[in-house]
Amino acid sequence: MQxxxxxxxxxxxQSSAGDxxxxxxxxxxxxxxxxxxxxxxxxxxxxxVTASVYFTLAGLQALVMRIQLAVPNAGVVxxxxxxxLFSLHGTAMIFLFAxxxxxxxxxxxxxxxxxxxxMAFPRLNAFGYWIFAGAGLIMFASxxxxxxxxxxxxxxVPLTGPRYSEGANLDVYTLGLLFLGxxxxxxxxxxxxTALKLRAPGMALNRMPVFVWTLVATSFMVVFALPxxxxxxxxxxxxxxxxxxxxxAPAGGDTLLWQHLFWLxxxxxxxxxxxPALGIVSAIVPTFSRRPIAAYxxxxxxxxxxxxxxxxxxxxxxFAVGLPQLSLAxxxxxxxxxxxxxxxxxxxxxxxxxxxRVVLSVPLLWVAGFIVLFVLGGVTGVxxxxxxxxxxxxxxxxxxxxxxxxxxxxxxxxxxxxxxxWWPKFSGRMTSPRAxxxxxxxxxIGFNLAFFPMHISGLLGMPRRIYSYPEDLGWxxxxxxxxxxxxxxxxxxxxxxxxLLISLRRGAPAPPDPWGGETLEWATSSPPPTYDFAVIPRxxxxxxxxxxxxxxxxxxxxxxxxxxxxxxxxxxxxxxGERERAMEMPEDTPVPFVAAVFLFLAVVGLLLDWMFLAVxxxxxxxxxxxxxxxxxxxxxxxSRAEGASA
Amino acid sequence: MAIGRPMxxxxxxxxAARTRTATARVARICCAGLLVLVASCSGRSPxxxxxxxxxxxxxxxxxxxxxxxxAVVSVVVTLLLLWxxxxxxxxxxxxxxxxxxRFVVSLGVIVPAIVLTFVYAIGLRDMRALEAPRGADSLxxxxxxxxxxxxxxxxxxxxxTANEIHIPAGRPVLLRLRTADVNHSFWVPQLMVKTDxxxxxxxxxxxQADRPGTYRGQCAEYCGLxxxxxxxxxxxxxxxxxxxxxxxxxxxxxxxxxxxxxxxRQVIQSASCASCHTVRGTSAxxxxxxxxxxxxxxxxxxxxxxxxxxxxxxxxxADSQAVKPGxxxxxxxxxxxxxxxxxxxxxxxx
Numbered sequence: 001m002q003x004x005x006x007x008x009x010x011x012x013x014q015s016s017a018g019d020x021x022x023x024x025x026x027x028x029x030x031x032x033x034x035x036x037x038x039x040x041x042x043x044x045x046x047x048x049v050t051a052s053v054y055f056t057l058a059g060l061q062a063l064v065m066r067i068q069l070a071v072p073n074a075g076v077v078x079x080x081x082x083x084x085l086f087s088l089h090g091t092a093m094i095f096l097f098a099x100x101x102x103x104x105x106x107x108x109x110x111x112x113x114x115x116x117x118x119m120a121f122p123r124l125n126a127f128g129y130w131i132f133a134g135a136g137l138i139m140f141a142s143x144x145x146x147x148x149x150x151x152x153x154x155x156x157v158p159l160t161g162p163r164y165s166e167g168a169n170l171d172v173y174t175l176g177l178l179f180l181g182x183x184x185x186x187x188x189x190x191x192x193x194t195a196l197k198l199r200a201p202g203m204a205l206n207r208m209p210v211f212v213w214t215l216v217a218t219s220f221m222v223v224f225a226l227p228x229x230x231x232x233x234x235x236x237x238x239x240x241x242x243x244x245x246x247x248x249a250p251a252g253g254d255t256l257l258w259q260h261l262f263w264l265x266x267x268x269x270x271x272x273x274x275x276p277a278l279g280i281v282s283a284i285v286p287t288f289s290r291r292p293i294a295a296y297x298x299x300x301x302x303x304x305x306x307x308x309x310x311x312x313x314x315x316x317x318x319f320a321v322g323l324p325q326l327s328l329a330x331x332x333x334x335x336x337x338x339x340x341x342x343x344x345x346x347x348x349x350x351x352x353x354x355x356x357r358v359v360l361s362v363p364l365l366w367v368a369g370f371i372v373l374f375v376l377g378g379v380t381g382v383x384x385x386x387x388x389x390x391x392x393x394x395x396x397x398x399x400x401x402x403x404x405x406x407x408x409x410x411x412x413x414x415x416x417x418x419x420x421x422w423w424p425k426f427s428g429r430m431t432s433p434r435a436x437x438x439x440x441x442x443x444x445i446g447f448n449l450a451f452f453p454m455h456i457s458g459l460l461g462m463p464r465r466i467y468s469y470p471e472d473l474g475w476x477x478x479x480x481x482x483x484x485x486x487x488x489x490x491x492x493x494x495x496x497x498x499x500l501l502i503s504l505r506r507g508a509p510a511p512p513d514p515w516g517g518e519t520l521e522w523a524t525s526s527p528p529p530t531y532d533f534a535v536i537p538r539x540x541x542x543x544x545x546x547x548x549x550x551x552x553x554x555x556x557x558x559x560x561x562x563x564x565x566x567x568x569x570x571x572x573x574x575x576x577g578e579r580e581r582a583m584e585m586p587e588d589t590p591v592p593f594v595a596a597v598f599l600f601l602a603v604v605g606l607l608l609d610w611m612f613l614a615v616x617x618x619x620x621x622x623x624x625x626x627x628x629x630x631x632x633x634x635x636x637x638x639s640r641a642e643g644a645s646a
Numbered sequence: 647m648a649i650g651r652p653m654x655x656x657x658x659x660x661x662a663a664r665t666r667t668a669t670a671r672v673a674r675i676c677c678a679g680l681l682v683l684v685a686s687c688s689g690r691s692p693x694x695x696x697x698x699x700x701x702x703x704x705x706x707x708x709x710x711x712x713x714x715x716x717a718v719v720s721v722v723v724t725l726l727l728l729w730x731x732x733x734x735x736x737x738x739x740x741x742x743x744x745x746x747x748r749f750v751v752s753l754g755v756i757v758p759a760i761v762l763t764f765v766y767a768i769g770l771r772d773m774r775a776l777e778a779p780r781g782a783d784s785l786x787x788x789x790x791x792x793x794x795x796x797x798x799x800x801x802x803x804x805x806x807t808a809n810e811i812h813i814p815a816g817r818p819v820l821l822r823l824r825t826a827d828v829n830h831s832f833w834v835p836q837l838m839v840k841t842d843x844x845x846x847x848x849x850x851x852x853x854q855a856d857r858p859g860t861y862r863g864q865c866a867e868y869c870g871l872x873x874x875x876x877x878x879x880x881x882x883x884x885x886x887x888x889x890x891x892x893x894x895x896x897x898x899x900x901x902x903x904x905x906x907x908x909x910x911r912q913v914i915q916s917a918s919c920a921s922c923h924t925v926r927g928t929s930a931x932x933x934x935x936x937x938x939x940x941x942x943x944x945x946x947x948x949x950x951x952x953x954x955x956x957x958x959x960x961x962x963x964a965d966s967q968a969v970k971p972g973x974x975x976x977x978x979x980x981x982x983x984x985x986x987x988x989x990x991x992x993x994x995x996x
Contacts (some may be wrong), residue, residue: 036944078971157845249847250846255845279700289741292744294746295747321842328773336766339752348750351745351749355745358735366730369854376716379712386766387772388704388772388839391704394866459695459709460692460696466869466873467873473862475691475693630972
């Protein structure tokens with residue numbers, strides 16, 4: 001048989017089985033379809049759009065803060081408003097943008113990269129989205145009532161406790177994050193189950209794309225990192241509302257307990273955000289280097305190692321609280337060690353490019369920018385692992401510079417690169433390469449102008465989170481430069497947005513595989529049909545879309561992989577990806593939406609202290625879950641060992 | 647392996663000469679930036695890079711070491727990246743799938759492991775060096791953070807002041823740090839690394855200035871509304887001057903000599919001032935606000951917010967909310983004469 005590419009393989013599969021499978025995967029339009037859909041692609045896009053809206057809002061808050069800080073002693077906003085702005089900016093960027101955005105990528109891409117037709121729990125997926133949207137709504141709406149969180153994104157007690165924080169600001173924070181945690185946990189479990197049970201036959205774990213690995217690692221981290229955060233938030237809520245004393249030092253509580261619980265979540269959360277972003281890089285680099293990623297096993301090991309070691313470094317956020325030196329020495333060592341997995345990944349991308357044939361596409365430009373920024377954020381990260389240096393510049397603008405290099409450089413740049421890379425797949429349209437290059441260049445310059453000077457103002461002794469500063473302390477010029485840079489950055493992001501939006505109207509229709517991509521999502525149309533693949537591929541290698549035998553498996557349609565007798569996916573074994581059985585998937589339903597609305601009302605009731613509403617809405621939500629999970633006639637031939645999947 | 651169709655290969659290569667001038671330009675800009683950085687370290691800037699005490703000096707040394715290593719790492723990675731992007735393009739380049747593991751293991755594991763071990767050892771050495779100096783005679787100063795000012799006590803001498811900490815130059819001083827409300831963090835960038843003040847605990851650190859001088863410090867842990875206006879100054883005095891300063895601060899307030907000042911003392915004792923402020927030697931003994939016994943000897947008002955001049959003092963008393971919104975001192979509706987005599991009295995409290 002002659003050598004084929006992903007476009008041809010897709011066309012062959014489509015013509016042999018497309019119509020038969022499509023009949024079993026209907027898509028409903030209109031408002032009802034919009035509310036009831038459980039299609040992972042629609043939910044994934046929705047996650048990304050909503051997260052982008054929250055990103056824009058949180059970004060505008062930063063813009064106001066930078067305008068306030070452009071000159072000394074400015075009075076653009078009141079101190080109280082400024083404190084709400086930076087608290088909500090951080091909270092929103094971390095919780096409402098970064099993780100949900102990457103979950104959006106994951107939701108869209110997991111089934112496509114794994115060669116299946118949906119996520120393992122499609123309804124849970126829809127439920128997670130609605131919860132996320134509702135949590136964001138509560139948190140941003142609070143700003144309109146001057147009740148936005150104002151205790152900083154890590155909300156240290158006692159400042160956030162009942163005595164020093166009146167008003168609902170911190171209740172918005174605790175309840176909002178508890179509510180959002182439901183969504184994040186549900187998403188994480190869904191990713192783990194999908195990656196372990198729904199991979200195309202033949203896709204052993206050592207053939208799983210790195211992006212999938214990273215998001216699975218992230219999901220495991222979520223499962224272990226969120227409980228401390230949820231515990232802390234529940235305790236703080238009880239301290240504030242019911243007068244308990246978990247964190248009240250005068251009554252025997254412990255203020256440092258909050259810091260430990262928060263950072264036990266908070267530092268892993270950095271990797272929860274960064275790992276999948278690195279996964280995006282590991283998807284883009286091979287495609288535009290025309291070779292599979294170098295040292296794949298090491299990259300996967302590095303990812304898993306980061307997920308494990310990430311739980312042993314949290315105290316480096318607390319080096320200045322006066323802990324014993326022995327424990328500082330331990331956490332300093334762990335913080336140093338965790339840079340090695342990051343180094344492995346950076347040198348793997350470099351090796352891939354240095355031994356490949358580089359195609360300077362727009363996504364690769366964003367990745368190149370990412371590598372530079374991430375290394376700068378990484379080297380300052382090593383500096384923060386040094387106890388004395390950390391004690392000197394923590395809580396100064398130096399740390400603000402550091403974590404923006406890590407989180408914007410390390411996550412937003414890959415996300416934007418990923419948007420340009422998968423845009424044809426998401427939307428079916430090609431973007432303008434020229435506009436994309438401009439967007440990248442201006443964003444890159446603007447970012448560095450905005451954040452590099454903060455290293456210097458930090459070294460010059462400028463603390464973070466101050467709403468204003470006196471003149472003549474050597475900070476003025478750097479602060480002004482940052483503010484100018486933020487405007488350039490904003491311009492770059494606006495060009496990015498315009499490039500993407502214009503492509504929706506004017507972009508050329510995208511072929512299935514516009515880039516010559518490495519992984520399976522490129523072996524189906526752009527955007528993919530509801531059923532993703534007319535024929536479920538049989539995977540024979542790591543770079544599945546470059547592997548002739550894998551592509552041929554789409555052409556030689558074997559009925560066991562067409563599954564045209566139902567709304568079905570293929571269940572495979574966890575390690576080797578061996579076929580177990582076909583599995584019927586759930587249809588569209590409004591139940592997740594209804595359950596999320598009731599939970600939303602319950603949270604609003606708790607927030608406003610309308611206990612009647614809270615109790616009734618919780619009860620209604622519980623009834624909805626019971627309805628959702630009620631066993632309705634076992635499907636044929638399902639043995640007890642094989643559980644339900646909805 | 648079937649690789650997808652090639653991308654457009656029409657892009658021209660960047661001429662090497664142009665790259666070189668660009669590199670030179672970048673180098674020039676970096677140098678200029680460093681010069682500006684060094685220049686801005688002088689003057690009044692509380693810069694960590696112009697250390698004035700042994701603690702901060704050690705950390706500044708650590709910074710330059712880390713900066714050097716970081717610069718090398720960043721430049722090497724960037725050059726490798728640019729090399730790949732410029733030299734590994736075009737139809738003539740043949741990919742080598744499968745290779746690269748040795749490169750990753752050597753540059754991504756072995757070299758970093760060696761460098762990081764070295765850096766970690768240096769970090770530990772410097773951490774131990776910042777421990778309290780052994781056998782130092784211990785002048786103890788208690789500093790208590792309040793929303794949003796600093797209470798300063800010299801327990802062995804009975805002196806109490808606020809927002810201004812005098813220490814003898816050239817001698818280590820032990821600070822005991824507490825908070826009266828929320829967490830704060832004590833930071834004098836030119837002298838020593840910061841230490842947090844944690845509710846319900848006492849932390850400690852030591853402070854030493856090489857030479858007499860005034861060093862600005864500021865709260866470094868977000869502590870609420872006026873976190874941005876919670877500064878203080880450390881004044882390192884020559885030893886003799888320090889001793890006389892301390893003796894003076896320990897004394898009660900001087901008797902007013904003029905009628906106006908005497909009336910001012912009446913005001914402070916009878917108006918609401920006394921419920922929050924202490925003037926030792928009078929009946930004003932409130933504990934919520936700063937001790938005013940030697941207010942006139944201090945350089946700033948409102949935790950570094952405005953200079954301590956009669957004009958600013960009057961403005962502060964009449965309506966400090968206009969100067970530092972949200973601070974805990976309510977506006978004082980005093981008659982003009984009361985206010986003037988109060989300012990006159992406070993001006994005598996040297």
